[in-house]
Amino acid sequence: MRIDVITLFPGMFTGPLTESILQRAQDANLLEIYFHDLKEFGLGEYRQVDDRPYGGGVGMVHRVDTVVPAIEAVLEQGDAKNVHSIYLSARGDTLTQPKVESLAHDYDRLLLLCGHYEGVDQRIMEGGWIDEEISIGPYVLTGGELPAMVLIDAVSRHIPGVLGKDESSHEESYSQATDGKREYPHYTRPEEFRGLIVPNVLLSGHHAEIEKWRKNQLS
Ligand code: 4FV
Numbered sequence: 001m002r003i004d005v006i007t008l009f010p011g012m013f014t015g016p017l018t019e020s021i022l023q024r025a026q027d028a029n030l031l032e033i034y035f036h037d038l039k040e041f042g043l044g045e046y047r048q049v050d051d052r053p054y055g056g057g058v059g060m061v062h063r064v065d066t067v068v069p070a071i072e073a074v075l076e077q078g079d080a081k082n083v084h085s086i087y088l089s090a091r092g093d094t095l096t097q098p099k100v101e102s103l104a105h106d107y108d109r110l111l112l113l114c115g116h117y118e119g120v121d122q123r124i125m126e127g128g129w130i131d132e133e134i135s136i137g138p139y140v141l142t143g144g145e146l147p148a149m150v151l152i153d154a155v156s157r158h159i160p161g162v163l164g165k166d167e168s169s170h171e172e173s174y175s176q177a178t179d180g181k182r183e184y185p186h187y188t189r190p191e192e193f194r195g196l197i198v199p200n201v202l203l204s205g206h207h208a209e210i211e212k213w214r215k216n217q218l219s
Contacts, residue, residue: 088144092133104158114144
């Protein structure tokens with residue numbers, strides 16, 4: 001999968017996307033991530049990317065005539081077949097596991113737009129340059145970068161080959177296997193820790209009983 005990120009702060013992504021599973025996925029070319037600095041599409045000597053909101057009010061808004069050229073420039077790079085463009089915003093539909101799984105399975109390429117300030121000019125959605133707005137939760141952040149990292153992490157887990165054999169995305173919280181419920185609790189050695197013991201059924205080796213216990217633990 002190819003993911004393009006349009007942001008004013010490409011540096012924010014170093015770290016979360018350059019360690020562990022996500023770095024391994026990029027090394028294995030299962031995942032390609034490209035960052036595009038919105039400042040490069042700024043207007044004038046000061047590369048202006050935002051302006052005061054029409055109708056007044058506090059804060060600034062991303063200008064449509066900086067974001068659209070950025071989106072078009074990104075779509076000119078690489079194979080633009082089957083790209084899905086997402087604006088991470090507090091106004092978006094909240095991200096869910098089924099949405100994560102469909103983004104991973106239905107598209108070869110994602111374009112993520114990260115906003116700051118009060119957000120972006122609505123004509124970017126009205127003009128069809130963005131396919132959908134997604135929120136990671138009902139709270140307001142300083143920018144769309146952290147939500148973009150959350151989405152990239154969640155989606156990448158469903159790219160075939162990204163999770164090793166002992167890292168399964170099969171039986172986990174909110175997945176089909178758990179009927180969208182939270183998964184059962186996990187235990188490992190030691191069997192007893194400061195008086196806290198592992199549920200006996202899990203030590204029984206009785207797989208049917210363990211299966212039944214785990215089903216009852218779904219919440
Ligand atoms: C957000 C969220 C979010 C709103 C104004 C960035 C901020 C600023 N994005 N899920 N919650 N975005 O709060 O995705 O532009």
